[in-house]
Amino acid sequence: MWSHLLRRVLIGIPTLWVIITICFFLMRLTPGGPFDFEAPVPPEIMANLRARYHLDEPLWQQYLSYIWHLLQGDLGPSFKEKDFTVGELIAQSLPVSFQNGLSAMVLALLIGIPAGIFAALRQNKASDYVVSGLSMTGIVVPTFVTSQLAILIFGVWLKDTAFHLPAGGWDNGKFQNRILPVICLALPYIAYIARLMRGSMIETLRANFIRTARAKGLPYHAIIVRHALKTALMPVVTYLGPTTAFILTGSMVIETIFQIPGIGRYFVLGALNRNYTLVMGVTIVSAALIILMNILVDLIYRVLDPKVRHE
Amino acid sequence: MSDVIFEGQPAGRSLWQDAWHRLSANKAAVVSLVILIVIALVSIFGPYFLPWRYDEIDWNHVEALPPNFALGHYLGTDTVGRDLLARTLMGGRVSLTVGLLATSVALIIGITVGSIAGFVGARVDQALMRFVDIMYVVPFTFLVIILMVMFGRNFVLMFIAIGAVEWLTMARIVRGQTLTLKHKEFIDAARASGGSTTNIILRHIIPNVLGVVIVYVTLTIPQVILFESFLSFLGLGVQEPMTSWGVLINEGAAELEINPRTLIVPAAFMTITLFCFNFLGDGLRDALDPNDR
Numbered sequence: 001m002w003s004h005l006l007r008r009v010l011i012g013i014p015t016l017w018v019i020i021t022i023c024f025f026l027m028r029l030t031p032g033g034p035f036d037f038e039a040p041v042p043p044e045i046m047a048n049l050r051a052r053y054h055l056d057e058p059l060w061q062q063y064l065s066y067i068w069h070l071l072q073g074d075l076g077p078s079f080k081e082k083d084f085t086v087g088e089l090i091a092q093s094l095p096v097s098f099q100n101g102l103s104a105m106v107l108a109l110l111i112g113i114p115a116g117i118f119a120a121l122r123q124n125k126a127s128d129y130v131v132s133g134l135s136m137t138g139i140v141v142p143t144f145v146t147s148q149l150a151i152l153i154f155g156v157w158l159k160d161t162a163f164h165l166p167a168g169g170w171d172n173g174k175f176q177n178r179i180l181p182v183i184c185l186a187l188p189y190i191a192y193i194a195r196l197m198r199g200s201m202i203e204t205l206r207a208n209f210i211r212t213a214r215a216k217g218l219p220y221h222a223i224i225v226r227h228a229l230k231t232a233l234m235p236v237v238t239y240l241g242p243t244t245a246f247i248l249t250g251s252m253v254i255e256t257i258f259q260i261p262g263i264g265r266y267f268v269l270g271a272l273n274r275n276y277t278l279v280m281g282v283t284i285v286s287a288a289l290i291i292l293m294n295i296l297v298d299l300i301y302r303v304l305d306p307k308v309r310h311e
Numbered sequence: 312m313s314d315v316i317f318e319g320q321p322a323g324r325s326l327w328q329d330a331w332h333r334l335s336a337n338k339a340a341v342v343s344l345v346i347l348i349v350i351a352l353v354s355i356f357g358p359y360f361l362p363w364r365y366d367e368i369d370w371n372h373v374e375a376l377p378p379n380f381a382l383g384h385y386l387g388t389d390t391v392g393r394d395l396l397a398r399t400l401m402g403g404r405v406s407l408t409v410g411l412l413a414t415s416v417a418l419i420i421g422i423t424v425g426s427i428a429g430f431v432g433a434r435v436d437q438a439l440m441r442f443v444d445i446m447y448v449v450p451f452t453f454l455v456i457i458l459m460v461m462f463g464r465n466f467v468l469m470f471i472a473i474g475a476v477e478w479l480t481m482a483r484i485v486r487g488q489t490l491t492l493k494h495k496e497f498i499d500a501a502r503a504s505g506g507s508t509t510n511i512i513l514r515h516i517i518p519n520v521l522g523v524v525i526v527y528v529t530l531t532i533p534q535v536i537l538f539e540s541f542l543s544f545l546g547l548g549v550q551e552p553m554t555s556w557g558v559l560i561n562e563g564a565a566e567l568e569i570n571p572r573t574l575i576v577p578a579a580f581m582t583i584t585l586f587c588f589n590f591l592g593d594g595l596r597d598a599l600d601p602n603d604r
Contacts, residue, residue, distance in 0.1 A: 140582050252545065286450040
């Protein structure tokens with residue numbers, strides 16, 4: 001098992017390098033740059049700016065120096081936010097995204113899994129259709145619609161009531177400021193997890209080992225909780241790996257709409273401004289997270305599935 | 312040579328006839344299919360029958376007009392006086408096209424890679440699947456955004472980029488199916504009668520994996536349409552005056568408080584379409600999945 005783990009980590013490193021290289025050249029080879037200002041800038045100033053950030057050097061030299069700095073943990077200076085390094089920006093914004101993402105994920109699991117089981121146990125009854133219909137709605141309505149709707153309801157219409165919630169902003173992470181973003185972020189995940197859980201629970205309940213458990217005369221809840229749940233959770237675990245990595249690196253939509261200083265918003269701003277180093281930094285962090293999460297899922301799989309464990 | 316071997320032989324039923332039978336028993340799936348066909352037809356031909364073009368501004372009413380039959384604005388206009396129905400239908404054309412084309416790209420790459428990896432096996436399989444594993448780690452949302460920013464909002468690039476993301480899962484699914492098919496008797500028979508590898512993959516493997524692939528396709532199209540709307544939200548969707556459901560919904564969401572109609576109309580079209588694709592996909596899965604028999 002440890003050798004397997006080691007191999008996964010070792011594969012991760014060249015993978016990261018390939019991603020970094022692709023991103024680097026993709027961004028540098030296209031026209032435009034971080035210093036395309038609205039008003040024309042005198043050529044001397046432009047040359048100074050470019051020299052300051054080493055943009056006047058040949059591309060391969062820039063690439064090598066980027067990799068060299070990266071190996072020392074230096075993601076470079078930010079082109080737009082003066083006096084900030086990309087490392088500092090990420091260190092500031094990642095915890096914000098992490099907290100929101102983790103809260104949303106926990107919320108999604110707490111609601112999604114029971115809802116899915118509930119629907120599976122009442123397959124093709126009215127309550128199943130209600131849960132399935134709701135979860136389908138959660139999947140097909142885009143987040144930017146639900147969050148703008150939530151802002152309209154709780155931020156504007158209910159302004160003078162006890163249910164009023166701030167329509168945006170972070171305010172150093174006040175509880176009221178977190179409620180709407182976290183719920184809106186969680187909605188599609190709740191929906192997806194419920195759907196996934198329902199499907200796999202229905203399938204598991206048809207399996208032979210469940211029939212055996214039933215034949216032994218075990219009580220119904222014991223069959224569900226002790227036998228079926230573990231197997232039925234597998235697809236959810238698979239889904240959780242990359243999804244958690246994605247949700248932790250910040251929802252671009254939620255963070256833009258609610259004006260939360262998270263990493264997703266920095267990425268959007270960075271990409272639109274061609275802030276090369278910032279975009280690279282965020283991409284590297286998120287790729288590393290995905291690799292990490294996939295390894296983690298692998299480990300959880302081994303705990304849950306005896307078939308994989310003994311391979 | 313005739314298929315009938317002796318008189319009174321019961322008519323055989325192919326997998327597809329069987330599946331069609333079961334699909335048509337599923338009311339939700341059939342209704343979804345009909346609605347999808349209607350939406351597609353209306354999006355394709357509807358704009359030709361409307362009095363207003365999608366990019367035409369009604370200069371007498373440069374404002375969000377409520378539905379007005381006398382002027383030919385059946386669902387009203389948007390804030391700059393363009394006909395909402397015409398724009399929604401045009402947006403439907405674009406969104407559905409992006410969904411279909413991106414999925415086709417994914418389909419072609421996925422089937423090719425998956426069937427070759429599964430059928431040829433050994434080192435080829437190892438190499439291809441390792442590559443797929445590596446690609447899974449790439450944060451594609453980020454990459455697509457970088458692509459769209461760098462190369463401009465290019466329609467062709469958009470569906471190629473999305474397709475390049477979606478083929479991975481397709482390849483895995485097709486490979487898995489191919490592996491189970493590979494040792495079946497009919498493949499051995501084809502090989503014994505001298506079929507080449509290419510021939511066997513094209514004539515015997517691919518037709519047999521299509522069932523699973525179709526299910527995946529119906530579930531991928533709505534995802535692509537959603538992803539397109541996400542790009543539109545970031546301002547990276549198709550360029551004005553051309554429009555898509557994503558662009559329209561994004562514009563409408565900004566006007567939500569004053570003119571909810573500009574959100575509701577395109578959002579209704581899009582959500583209904585996505586709903587139908589999902590229901591159809593579920594129905595197809597039930598109809599085609601061999602495990603359920």
